[in-house]
Amino acid sequence: MKTNNDLKDLFEGLDFDIAEPSSSHEDRFREKLRQRPQKKKPQHNGVINMWVPVMAIAASFLVAVLIFQGVFTYPFSQEQKLANVSPEMKQTQDFYSSVIRTELAAIQEQKSPETEAVINDALAQLEILEKDYEKLEKDLGESGQDQRVIFAMITNFQKRIDLLKMVVEKVNEINTLNNNSHENNTI
Amino acid sequence: MTLTTTHIDELLEKCRRGDERAQMKIYKKYSKAMYNVALRIVKDSAEAEDIMQECFLKAFDKLETFEGTSTFGAWLKKIVVNHSIGIYNKNTRHTEVRYEDQFKHAADDSEGIASEEEEQNPKVKMILKTMESLKENYRVALTLHLIEGYDYEEICEILNITYANCRTTISRAKESLRTKLLSYEN
Numbered sequence: 379m380k381t382n383n384d385l386k387d388l389f390e391g392l393d394f395d396i397a398e399p400s401s402s403h404e405d406r407f408r409e410k411l412r413q414r415p416q417k418k419k420p421q422h423n424g425v426i427n428m429w430v431p432v433m434a435i436a437a438s439f440l441v442a443v444l445i446f447q448g449v450f451t452y453p454f455s456q457e458q459k460l461a462n463v464s465p466e467m468k469q470t471q472d473f474y475s476s477v478i479r480t481e482l483a484a485i486q487e488q489k490s491p492e493t494e495a496v497i498n499d500a501l502a503q504l505e506i507l508e509k510d511y512e513k514l515e516k517d518l519g520e521s522g523q524d525q526r527v528i529f530a531m532i533t534n535f536q537k538r539i540d541l542l543k544m545v546v547e548k549v550n551e552i553n554t555l556n557n558n559s560h561e562n563n564t565i
Numbered sequence: 566m567t568l569t570t571t572h573i574d575e576l577l578e579k580c581r582r583g584d585e586r587a588q589m590k591i592y593k594k595y596s597k598a599m600y601n602v603a604l605r606i607v608k609d610s611a612e613a614e615d616i617m618q619e620c621f622l623k624a625f626d627k628l629e630t631f632e633g634t635s636t637f638g639a640w641l642k643k644i645v646v647n648h649s650i651g652i653y654n655k656n657t658r659h660t661e662v663r664y665e666d667q668f669k670h671a672a673d674d675s676e677g678i679a680s681e682e683e684e685q686n687p688k689v690k691m692i693l694k695t696m697e698s699l700k701e702n703y704r705v706a707l708t709l710h711l712i713e714g715y716d717y718e719e720i721c722e723i724l725n726i727t728y729a730n731c732r733t734t735i736s737r738a739k740e741s742l743r744t745k746l747l748s749y750e751n
Contacts, residue, residue, distance in 0.1 A: 385739055388746075389711045392689050395601040399614050403600075407592055407618050411585060414622055 458519040460531050467528065474535035481542035488549045492556055500545040507538050573637055581628050592621055595638060599645045605708050606649040607656070608697075616652055620645045646713060650723055653705070695745045703738035710735050 461468035482504075485497055511534045517527045573594075579587035596617060603620075604613035624631075624641050631640050696704050709715045709723060721731045 385711060385742065388692070392692070393686070394605070394689055394693065394712050395598050396686055396689055396693075397601055397604050397610070399596060399600040399617065400610070403596065403614055403618070404589070404593065406614075407596070407621065408585075408589060410618055410622060411588060411625075 458515060458523070460515075460518070460528065463518075463523050463528060470532065470535075474532075474539065478535070478538055478542065481539065481546065485542065485545055485549065488546075488553065490553070493549045493552050496545060496548050496552065500541060503541055504538060507534060507541070510534055574633075577628060577631070577637060580625055588621075588625055591637075595641055596621070598638070599641060602642055602645050602713065603649045605693075605712060606646070606705060607653050612652065613649075616648050617645060620648050623648075642713070646709070646715075646723055650705070657701070691749060692746075695742060695749060698745060699738060699741055702734060703741055706731070706734045707738045707742060 460471045485500070489497055511531065514527055514531045514534060518524070518531070521527050573591075576587045576591055580591060599620065600613055600617045603616040604610060607613055607616065620641065624644055631637065635643075696707060699707065706720060706724065709720050710717075715723065717728060717731050717735070720726075720735070721728050724731065726734070
């Protein structure tokens with residue numbers, strides 16, 4: 379007669395999971411998972427349930443206040459400077475405006491009868507860009523400092539600088555061309 | 566070990582939030598074991614697969630009630646076992662003929678996979694075959710006790726029988742299995 383544990387020992391450490399489910403069982407299960415009715419909201423205890431309506435009321439008040447603010451305060455602060463967004467943005471704005479100012483001064487110095495047409499045209503273009511910028515300042519206020527508006531404002535600065543750079547190059551070119559032609563004439 | 570358990574805990578947390586990918590991961594991890602648990606009880610591959618999948622869905626729905634006092638695998642297995650026993654009882658009660666059918670089915674199955682499985686686990690195969698030749702209630706009780714590893718109290722609860730009844734059944738079943746195993750060996 380064997381001991382009572384002989385069977386336990388026999389079964390010990392054996393893997394009885396030798397059968398495999400059908401090959402498509404995972405797909406079938408995924409299908410079932412998707413088809414079943416959406417899981418009910420987990421039921422919390424009563425305390426949390428009681429808070430739900432209170433929170434809902436508080437949330438609607440908050441929304442109402444935000445809308446009120448939106449309607450009544452934005453008209454007064456619609457225009458926002460880039461500098462108001464953050465100290466870094468203030469630096470950016472200062473940097474770009476100073477670059478634009480010096481470039482403009484440089485161009486004004488180069489002004490001559492030959493280059494006048496180019497410079498005037500550039501100034502007209504610059505004015506358009508500046509009008510765009512004013513619009514963007516308005517947008518910035520309305521959108522609540524939307525990232526895209528900030529990006530557009532910086533691009534606007536860059537465009538202005540690019541324009542000025544191009545004009546400076548053009549003016550220089552015209553001036554050297556003039557000098558060259560003078561030299562040619564004298565020889 | 567801790568690594569895997571935290572991993573499972575994370576997956577379960579995602580499952581609670583209804584993350585389908587996490588649910589599929591849990592399913593992949595446990596489906597084979599759970600399928601085998603069900604199959605050992607109901608003896609029908611299609612039925613076992615249905616039971617296994619239903620139990621997963623049930624488990625995902627009731628995940629809130631899983632407190633982590635046992636491992637998730639053990640918790641899931643208990644669901645599968647209970648469900649399988651429920652189906653098994655229904656089948657045996659309603660159609661007496663099914664008994665014969667199931668045996669035929671089981672035989673077909675074992676022949677189908679015999680070629681590769683027999684070489685890998687001759688011992689397991691032999692034991693399972695011997696178990697199948699036992700009386701049905703012996704087979705189920707012994708499966709729960711020796712393979713799934715439940716103790717008498719748990720088996721009483723699962724099979725809804727008295728403690729004394731459970732003890733006697735298992736002890737007689739063991740005796741029967743011993744004799745059969747011996748005759749197979751000789």
